[in-house]
């Protein structure tokens with residue numbers, strides 16, 4: 097059973113062998129593997145527990161319910177919107193199911209530049225996690241009209257692309273993936289590893305926001321949480337006494353939680369090295385209706401502009417993008433009537449996004465009221481690469497049959513038709529045009545490595561400065577990943593949990 101913390105006001109104290117914080121890709125896998133390995137586990141998740149019956153496919157109610165800060169989390173300067181999930185399953189509840197293993201050249205870079213050990217165990221974790229999430233190849237008949245058009249455009253231009261592997265089985269192609277799957281065919285953590293953890297005896301508590309981890313020298317760890325009511329207000333207090341803590345609160349909250357606990361700060365790297373995989377969305381209007389909001393939003397991708405063997409530091413992936421009306425509207429340029437004029441063509445719309453394997457980095461720290469203050473500056477080289485990616489998007493969209501592309505400069509919206517060419521983008525760039533960027537992959541704020549002066553956790557996720565406190569989420573990536581991250585994150589959860597099981601007699605103290 098998953099307990100709704102909101103049903104238990106007042107003060108409570110629990111004991112377990114391991115306390116896992118956060119129930120997304122890292123935390124859910126860690127909790128399941130530890131519980132199946134015989135450990136007594138308590139998992140605390142700040143968000144609610146929602147089921148398929150709650151996913152009503154309405155943006156006005158689902159976005160505030162399932163996303164951090166009601167989908168409004170952003171960098172301090174407002175230039176990059178960062179989407180992250182909250183609730184049982186974390187960001188896997190509303191992600192888009194691309195399944196990529198950690199690219200080989202990135203693993204080698206982690207080993208060579210950061211001293212990460214035991215690469216062979218990553219392979220074993222990939223195998224287990226892909227089986228656990230039912231990862232399979234998307235079939236030809238599952239491609240929607242937008243993905244087919246984008247592939248046509250890429251092939252016309254001679255660009256390399258592939259139909260992806262996903263963790264969805266028997267998809268009904270409603271297209272509401274971003275709002276939670278009402279049919280339970282998306283094999284998110286909520287319907288895979290969380291039930292496994294539960295069946296193995298883990299106690300899973302929703303609505304419990306962890307505020308602090310207290311480390312008692314030579315003894316137990318005490319996890320302090322605030323129980324939240326339906327509106328997110330404090331409703332009670334909970335402590336969990338455990339021998340081992342696994343922090344999987346995601347790359348924005350894990351470093352804040354550790355900093356609030358006075359842990360992980362010895363190297364001065366905690367909260368730093370933030371990479372975002374920033375992306376630009378190019379929406380387009382096609383001659384024929386695509387109804388791109390139906391079907392699997394991202395089933396195909398173009399990898400022509402990323403070659404990690406040649407350059408493991410940078411590259412661009414192009415991915416089709418479509419969504420329900422509100423989310424589409426937020427990515428269209430212009431205001432008022434002009435904006436409405438674009439949105440009127442919703443049934444003919446589909447987009448392509450350019451996602452950057454970024455070298456730029458930023459940092460996260462606690463701001464007012466403990467809320468995250470996220471700073472990130474796109475370096476000129478990365479900006480140039482993103483703009484190149486944007487131009488490729490525009491060309492692919494035209495080759496796919498788009499009549500016009502709505503380049504989302506918010507100060508000077510640009511509508512480009514095939515006869516215009518992409519050089520107009522250079523003109524707006526030269527004038528300092530402002531684009532809103534998006535991120536769904538914040539990472540690397542508690543980076544992994546064997547050099548204690550350059551990293552926060554060791555090769556298995558244990559804090560260099562605090563034994564028996566582990567981190568297992570996207571924050572431990574030593575570098576930007578250059579691929580969709582859920583399989584890497586889940587594999588880190590698997591790998592860290594198995595390491596804890598192997599070392600259990602020593603860790604339990």
Ligand SMILES: Cc1cc2nc3c(=O)[nH]c(=O)nc-3n(C[C@H](O)[C@H](O)[C@H](O)COP(=O)(O)OP(=O)(O)OC[C@H]3O[C@@H](n4cnc5c(N)ncnc54)[C@H](O)[C@@H]3O)c2cc1C
Nearest residue numbers: 118120122142186187191192193194306569570580581582
């Ligand atoms: C819209 C969207 C689409 C995406 N699409 C893809 C895709 O197609 N393929 C892919 O590979 N990846 C995709 N991703 C990314 C993928 O979902 C993430 O890589 C993965 O979920 C990250 O796992 P995590 O454990 O680091 O964090 P999360 O899954 O975000 O989980 C962190 C959890 O910790 C909880 N938490 C935070 N602070 C606290 C606290 N103080 N106390 C208790 N709990 C706390 C949060 O509520 C959350 O549930 C997408 C992400 C988004 C947002």
